[in-house]
Amino acid sequence: MDFRDTPEEAEFRRELRQWLTGSLPDDWTERAPTVGRFDVDTSRAWSKRLYDAGYVGLTWPKEYGGGGAPYTHQGIFLEETARIGAPDHIGGIGLGMAGPTIIAWGSEEQKKRYLAPLLSGEEVWCQGFSEPGSGSDLAGAKTRAVLDGDEWVVNGQKVWSSWAHIANWCILVVRTDPEAEKHRGLSYLLVDMHAPGVDVRPLKQITGDPEFNEIFFTDVRVPRESMLGQPGEGWNVAMTTLLHERGTLGFALTAALERQLRNLIRLAKLPTPDGRIPADDPVIRDEIAQEWIDLQALRFTNYRSLTTLAKTGVPGPEGSVAKLHWSETNQRLTKLALSLQGLAAQLDGEGGIWDGFWQYQQLRSRGNTIEAGTSEVLRNIIAERVVGLPRSR
């Protein structure tokens, strides 16, 4: 057992830290946190710089533009970018979901075609899994794809698709065999978002932001070979995607939570208008300390899961708690941040603290226990697949 960096890891961390400091504006760490994501152009340009420096797809195979590095490097990358609050790569869905699934299931041709532009940020991916009638119940998907000559013809509707409005490609779960048992009738397509018949409509969230979208497919023609796995294998392919969404995500979540906690501590040290310092209040101190402890619990649970992954090739069962724990911790943290602001907690723009940063974060956090597996589904998974209780349905 040893939590310190190996000499080689320490060298990687040192170089990365230096690169980040040199690549971000001089006053970067003094700036107030901002609500909005960076505009698409800035975000794409930053993604390209990360890519050119070799920091994107660190653990992916070298022949497809990745770094061929051990998982610990990805962990270090996320820790260091969180520490300095660096912007995210534009292609979160591609890096976390589409890419690993293409690596696992794609043909040589598909890997060559899709992976490099995904890493460089040139092409953005979105996810077409949930539908109005099937959210947690993915196997109930109704969007149809019918083979017509050498093309699949897609009709249906997807929902909750982050980044669909700027996406080039979509990983799409469709029903290709309505007669088969519901898990066996699904297939997994890679769909060009600029194809005729694809209609993206932004969905306003409770934050007022259109981060999610609905996607309507009307007679969209997709080349027959743009499929991962065989027709009918869609469920298994989608499980690979979700495994990556829920598995290797742990480090990204730790990084995100660490960033939030740093912001919270910064906030708690700002004097309120009546001259009090929230960080001096024993009740607030207790709650902030609990957040810190929850963060460390998440961090070291990831380390444990990563060690199991490195030793056995599969993430340990302890990894299944990461998303569940993170989402509820983040919700508590953002509510705590609002509670330090009095009635000013209602000001969500100019005149509010950091132009409404916390107001946005708190509302956005309500999605954390819903997206990427609701907490109820995750508890079912833990109870049934990890603890071994009988199935609830």
Add this chain to the structure above:
Amino acid sequence: MDFAFSEEQELLRAAARDYLADRWPSDHVVTTADAEPSFDGKVWRELADLGWLDPSLGLLEHAVIAEETGFALLPAPWFSTTALAGPVLDAPLQERVAAGERAVTLAWAEPASWTLRGQRSSVRADGDRLTGSKVPVADLASVTDVVVVAADGLYVVDLVEHPDVVVPLSTTDRTRRLGELRLDGTPARRLDAGLDRLDDVRRRALALAACEAVGVSQRAMDLAAEHTKTRQQFGRVIGTYQGVSHQVANIYVALQLSRSLAYWAAWAVSEGDPEQETAVAAAKAFATESAVLACESAIQVHGGIGFTWEHVLHRYYKRAQWLEAFEGYGRLHRAAVAAAILDGNGTEVAA
């Protein structure tokens, strides 16, 4: 970065689990706990034969044993001897402990100064005689010697020679009872180790208390899982009801998080890591509170049977509560964390 025990440490765990399962099934734990406490030389020699009292064991080995003894609820003064008194014993006494001849506890608490942190003892030494009172003292009636924190240093009192200084007290957790030590010109031997060692004792004890709490949580979860997999109501196994199964899932989540923190804390203390103070505070607060909650949920999903004296669960619940109370409830440790992360400059929160 490597978060795994060594092969030797895993062998130690397997051997501990085998011994405890074989020698300490629940009914034997209960019989022992309900008997009057005393030093049991036979049990103690078994632990010595296993090597658990060997002074050469490191803190990570202790962490493994603490977790397993928590899981089995071993009613012997291993925690008191190893985690509390062990670090300050001198070589002759260490040898007798390792041989299984002596068991030792540490007496630090008194009403006006009950924590190891910032301990101010009112026990006075007059040459080699001690006068004063210490209360509560863990396992006082089950050991042969007690190390006393006096105002000017550490002393050891032979309880076989001076049994009348021990006053047993009724204790919720009968597997780790408390007592009062009443010294009145009682002969004692001064130890070389000084009061400055108490910080190290405290950190080690907090880390090991966290590990023991992990063992308690694991047992609570196993009992809850076993019961909810088999118990039927309304024609169905109750584990199929999400109102029940989600409580079990919650125990699992808290257990895994506790385990990560407890191992981290043990490692940090064993390496003298700069983060060791916050690590032990975090681990102790989180793991012991989680163990209490795990037992409460386990009792709840057991229904009426979980509320009976007959069922073993309340024994685990009481151990979890003992651990939660030891060296202060969670808020005291969170106050230490808060001081570390809020009272410095900047917003450094990384571990």
